[in-house]
Amino acid sequence: MTQRKRPSNTLRLSQSKRQSNSVMTQEEDEDVTFTQPSSSQVQRGLEKLTPAQVDQKTAEVVQYILVKDQKKIPVRRAELVKNIVKDYRTVYPEIIKRAKRIFEQVFGLKLVEIDPKNHMYILVNNLDTPAAAASPVKCPSNPKTGLLFVILSVIFMKGGIVRENQIWNTLKKLRVDPGQRHEEFGDVRKVVTEEFVRQRYLEYTRIPHTEPIEYEFRWGHRADMEVSKAQILEFMGQLHEQDPRSWSQQYREAHTGSSSSQNASSSQTSSHASTSRK
CATH class of the missing domain: 1.10.10.1200 (MAGE homology domain, winged helix WH1 motif)
Known part of the structure; x- marks a missing residue:
């Protein structure tokens, strides 16, 4: 008796993405009529x-x-x-x-x-306090926020754009393997590439002309508005037991309010936003 093959993870992901895109397209069409x-x-x-x-x-x-x-x-x-x-x-x-x-x-x-x-x-x-103090994401107050902070930190320290495999390698060093179900986070890959992206903390974008297909991460709109880069640098200093000022370039960007690299990333993203995973 021939058993029916179960759809592969790639196929299921593709079907899920098509359904998501279909809903998005319907909403966009409705908005056009308004x-x-x-x-x-x-x-x-x-x-x-x-x-x-x-x-x-x-x-x-x-x-x-x-x-x-x-x-x-x-x-x-x-x-x-x-x-x-x-x-x-x-x-x-x-x-x-x-x-x-x-x-x-x-x-x-x-x-x-x-x-x-x-x-x-x-x-x-909307509190009238310094950005770091007013940030809704004040510190890694829970495990999932800590996970987000680690990813945002890697992206910030690497200049605003990071390939997907760099994120996974960093998490593996922290004993958070995206290929295994985590006791606290569950499906780590889903949390990072779907939940954080849907919440607009991260942008997850396909890199053009790569075979096999590769993706990269950037800060999302919500992260730009809610998370202080000075705060992220302070977090990195605590993580590595190092003075934040030792990262001179990042320190200048964090404390001068410069977000040119993030703005540049956002403008690059818009050019091929249709390839982003939702």
Whole structure:
């Protein structure tokens, strides 16, 4: 009796990626059909609604974004309009404006559009304190945050772009093997290439013209906004029992607010973003 072959990991990954891309494409198509209302359209829309109705819809938007933020998942304008705003889309700009005000005044958070092209929002800390102190990722307070810090540190120390195998080799030295199920993290490779990427802490991009196919990592939009490079350098100093100033180039970048290498990386990423894993 012939047994049916189980699909390989590569095939399953390819199928999963196609499904993910299909959902993304559908959301993008829905967003294309949504035209940002003009100020006059918004005003006419507000005249047809009571203040209580607009406040209620704003509260629903705030709640939706807060729930998404618990898993650090960016929110697309398309899903907000489709799932929450619905028939109130003519006053969408007013709803978002009020939501931003609530996040700032009530929660001390800032609603930021990290991807103006695809209209994606995240919440970041809005406290008026130095960047290192205000960072939502203050220190490796739990194992998964520690894992993220290690990866961000490697990318920062290597100039902003790191090949995938360098990340895996570093983790193996720390006894975190991406090929084995970890007691704390579970599927390490999935956490790094899917969860951290979906949360926009990392960008995971295919390197063109490589055979076999290779990928590279960069800091994601959320990491740029939430994680202080000075803090990362301090973390490296503690890890290696070394004065952070001994890494002179990185120290200058971390303490002058220079992010030219990260900006350059982001611009390179946009040129072949379609090859990124989601």
